[in-house]
Amino acid sequence: MTHDLLGRHRAVLPDWLALYYEEPIEITHGEGRHVWDAEGNRYLDFFGGILTTMTAHALPEVTKAVSEQAGRIIHSSTLYLNRPMVELAERIAQLSGIPDARVFFTTSGTEANDTALLLATTYRRSNTVLAMRNSYHGRSFSSVGITGNRGWSPTSLSPLQTLYVHGGVRTRGPYAALSDGDFIAACVDDLVDLLGHTRPPAALIAEPIQGVGGFTSPPDGLYAAFREVLHERGILWIADEVQTGWGRTGEHFWGWQAHGRHGPPDIVTFAKGIGNGMSIGGVVARSEIMNCLDSNSISTFGGTQITMAAGLANLNYLLEHDLQGNARRVGGLLIERLRAAAAHVPAVREVRGRGLMIGIEITRPGTDEADPATAAAVLEAARAGGLLIGKGGGHNTSSLRIAPPLSLNVAEAEEGAAILEDALRSIP
Structure with a gap:
């Protein structure tokens, strides 16, 4: 089903319209901080449709x-x-x-x-x-x-x-x-x-x-x-x-x-x-x-x-619901957890950000040289583990972008950090 949709996408939409993942996914529905794809896979969403699903998926008050x-x-x-x-x-x-x-x-x-x-x-x-x-x-x-x-x-x-x-x-x-x-x-x-x-x-x-x-x-x-x-x-x-x-x-x-x-x-x-x-x-x-x-x-x-x-x-x-305060509290925990996880990964040049807006810069170990292939590999590994994140960067860098809905709770932050730690440690 997804492969058929991908073929139709490529037939009628511009080549420069970027898609994530070697095997792109169709997100069919979401709830809270989670989304599901057309194959029934459930993901913790740490990107929110490019920082757009700000509070939660299917938030009852908004719907x-x-x-x-x-x-x-x-x-x-x-x-x-x-x-x-x-x-x-x-x-x-x-x-x-x-x-x-x-x-x-x-x-x-x-x-x-x-x-x-x-x-x-x-x-x-x-x-x-x-x-x-x-x-x-x-x-x-x-x-x-x-x-x-x-x-x-x-x-x-x-x-x-x-x-x-x-x-x-x-x-x-x-x-x-x-x-x-x-x-x-x-x-x-x-x-x-x-x-x-x-x-x-x-x-x-x-x-x-x-x-x-x-x-x-x-x-x-x-x-x-x-x-x-x-x-x-x-x-x-x-x-x-x-x-x-x-x-x-x-x-x-x-x-x-x-x-x-x-x-x-x-x-x-x-x-x-x-x-x-x-x-x-x-x-x-x-x-x-x-x-x-x-x-x-x-x-x-x-x-x-x-x-x-x-x-x-x-x-x-x-x-x-003071989601700004939640971003400060849960985001602070998340960024420290990610810094600890990245401390032993030579490809991570920097973990930066504040609140629930966190970047992880990937470079070739021991250099400031961008490594987009490795950044893409981490993105894929995170998705395989059940976590959706983003990527970006300039100045010839490759950065992972983490920006969950602002209602993220501590347990979900820990879950996402653990998945991302495994993805980072999978780097050869």
């Missing part, structure tokens, strides 16, 4: 909200008043920390970042954008143009002039050997020098923790230091919270808060987890930035009633 809304009306577009959209926008505006915030809903993180770029370049009258090396911001023409990860940049053509800044990866690059304070100072000096050689940019866009890049991050405070330089020049700060938002890092509700010494960003983009699988993305910005467009616009599918109902139910569950 009930979706079902009830579907029985009333599914969609009407933004041309009509939409109560669930207004209610979710009110909640997100308050949670964002941005004063006098306005919220615009999209259908994906890519579209959210597109919108943020449109706002910033229009507001600043500049098409120059600062972005981080090793970054990923989506698959559209404009978001590919600011993505600093060669493996996810199929074209160098872009409507934007993009300048890439140091700092998104702490343990690689020319400043890796410095202390955290000196690392930040060197990156700030580099930014200042770069700005002296170009016309004023519209904005800096940055992921607080780089997702597709392998869950890499700078020392806390880097973007606060960048913000001082940017603010002096009127340059906006866009925080791409598509993967880091909603409490996943445990320590903070938003990833930018690890760098928030001078307050919130000018623009925040979000997506993935808020819908728990429904297609929701969006942008939060100060009113003068959001309202800078001087022509009409709508969104046919952004903010549609059924996705907003799911987002409201999911956000309520997340806050009422």
